[in-house]
Amino acid sequence: MSNHGHDEETKVRVDFKEVNRDIFSVMTDTGPRYYVVMALFAMAAVGLFILPWAYQIYNGQGVTGLNVPVVWGVYLVNFVFWVGVAHAGTLISAMLFITKTPWRRAIARSAESMTLLALFLVTLFIFIHMGRPWNFYWTFPYPNQRQLWLNFQSPIMFDVFAIGTYFTSSVVFLYFGMIPDFAALKHHATGWRKQLYSVLSVGWRGSDKEWHVHGKATMFFASFIMPLVVSVHSIVSWDFALSIVPGYTKTVFAPYFVTGALLSGFAGVITMLTLVRWAFPVTKKYITLMHYDRVGVFILVLSLTWSYLTGLEVFTGIYANTTYETEHLIYKLAVSPYIYLFSLMIFCNTVLPLILILKKVRKSTSAMFVMCLFIIVGMWLERYLIIPNSLSRKFLPYMWHDYMPTWVEGAITIGAFCAFVTMFMVMIKIAPIISPFEVKEDSGVPMEKGGH
Amino acid sequence: MSVLKSIGGKLKSYRTGGNQETADHRWGMVVDLDRCNGCEACVVACYAENNLPVVGEADCAVSRAFSWIRIERYVEGEYPNVKTGFIPIMCQQCGKAPCETGCPVYATYHNQDGLNVQVYNRCVGTFTCATYCPYDVRRFNWRSYKPQAPLDEQLNPDVSVREMGVMEKCTFCIQRIVAAKDKAKDENRAVKDGDVRPACVQSCPPGALVFGDLNDPASEVSKLAKSPRRYRLLEELNADPSVIYLKRVADEGKNE
């Protein structure tokens, strides 16, 4: 389209005719290998995620390595980590929509799907970390027979609202964007798919009135979701920053967490896109090296911002030189094994992404893939070094305590990744992972004379 | 007009911090560190009074022992000039408790007696209170602890046995406070100083612990709280604890 896309290089050029066919083939052409891989991941998810969780529910939180005062451990680390992963999807679809960045279109849908699935895991991790998860609904605000409402002053309650809103908005935004795609795909589909997509497309016909309202509504959604994204991770950081624990109570936490979230989120997007490209070669037409290049620039900028904020966090702590803060920093920066974890984190998140200055690296899928895996590890470590580590050195030295996760926590952490991959593999087969209409829009409408 | 005034007064009270002024009591404790010899009788008494589970050897080894009150030992100096200090630490029943703001479901809140209470049935186990607590006095039911024979014969009927996944902490023996208030009400009088004695206070052989109402200027705790030796633990955090410590000065200058 002529109103955006001044930069010719950022365009995905495709023939309108093949788009629907290509994307539908991604959804329907399923080889036996796909089923085998999916079954393996599903089995891993059951074995490493669901069964250990059931074991933990039956036996109590005692099976974890948690102990007073280190009562927020790996589960909270995973919670924050997955909220972070969720952030990139919304950023790509909402922020880049508002700034009219054309290259977002081919990858926005898959990133949004990632947001949704990651938020699902976020919700689960809140319940996993609870002592009595069967009473989880007590944290929801609804009129009840107990006539007791909730403590809205609690940062955890802010979380309920932030994540509840984020989850609902993501579902609405994702589904809303998919309506024209479902309508297009229902003409290709047969059997249960046809029925499903007919229902999901809610009678979409692609008339000018529908497109007009659709475009307006997308703008409103994007404008709502952009401040929401920032607020969600700020509120997640306030779970920690609003306490008085040394190492938690830092004013820099909200921007620090938002930046870190986007960094890990973009790394997650690249990892996932690489796998999608590898599994479905037809998508290489739509997800091009240009996308790697652009996201690579984003990762570089976010990595530098993150490094600055990390430096700020440590520097202000050292310079202030209060007793409790110093003890916490000594534990984090000078005690084995945390000094090694800290160094690894700096290597993954600060040193390694510097190679993104080279365009060659940004345009290499394998280099980007490996680097993003490192960033994911680094960002996970960042949360680990904040959450349980700060609690290990609270105020009274008598209660200082070292935390070591048990196999249950380790299994659930790994199982969450398997569950994520399983859900994503199912999602690819049910919903279009690349939006046909947005790709077409990006390519520009066909014109007989002139134009593009 | 008076209706408007009463509504106005109510709205104003909602904006006053913590409704502290209207509380009936402010139960508090004074711990005289000069008298404490670290015998841990208070710890044992607390176990017996409050149905604290005996967690067994394995859980004890990973320091999941359940004591609501603990004696912290601090050793100062190099041998032979060693000084050991004891400090009993229980829930400080803070006036501005950080834990209370943390709980999303009101499982912990401030009651009319100025106590920081824990509602076991309401707790969903988000651990927020324990994270926010600067004194690390909260204890968690990591598993279902079944009282083993013969300990199941001595459970206190006035105190509930907590379920797995619930946070708990020192209550200043709220069951005794309630009993004393009931008795005072039956006898048509106010609760007087000395009516309430938590288990730890009752069992302290040197009498290091004193319990009473800090709102009552005539009570023993109020008088002791005026001592020049007075300090409160981590006072700089502005949690406004109700437990007042009296500094240990008895052996000052002797060991130096």
Add this chain to the structure above:
Amino acid sequence: MVFGLFKYVDTMADAASKLKTEGIDDIRVFSPVPVDHEMDPVLGEKKNPLRFFTFFGGLSGLFFGALLVLTTAALYVLPRGGKPIWAAPPVLLVSYETTILFGVLMTYFGFLVLSGLIKNFYSTEEKICFPETMDDSFGLLINVRSDREEAVMKILKEFGASEVRTIAWE
């Protein structure tokens, strides 16, 4: 009712503009992608009250959040942490989130109403659907009296419509 299928948007826009000069106003466009940019100069800018749905949703969310926090706190006066029963941060944070939540939901509802998707569900006319326009073609649906259909079909063919047909309903 006449339906013409086009391969290119600019020819379609020309055809529509010609029909406009002929005094035919009831023209609807069917396309696989939004073509507002190309068609609006011909068919005229469209206005819709979606923003009022969004605004109403956001505003009601703002009040809902603030009232939820304030009234439920006043229903049971449970002091906690030495903070006032009515404190500013929870009101601001919760109403911020509910503003967004209600705004998003109302925008979605407004989209369903204003785009005619709910109406389509109950009307036979609106169920007419053109699968080609979901793929790579662009369609014009012109609502004219049956005696003028011939003339319209001629114009559409003249401007390079790949397929022209009359649609009967009711």
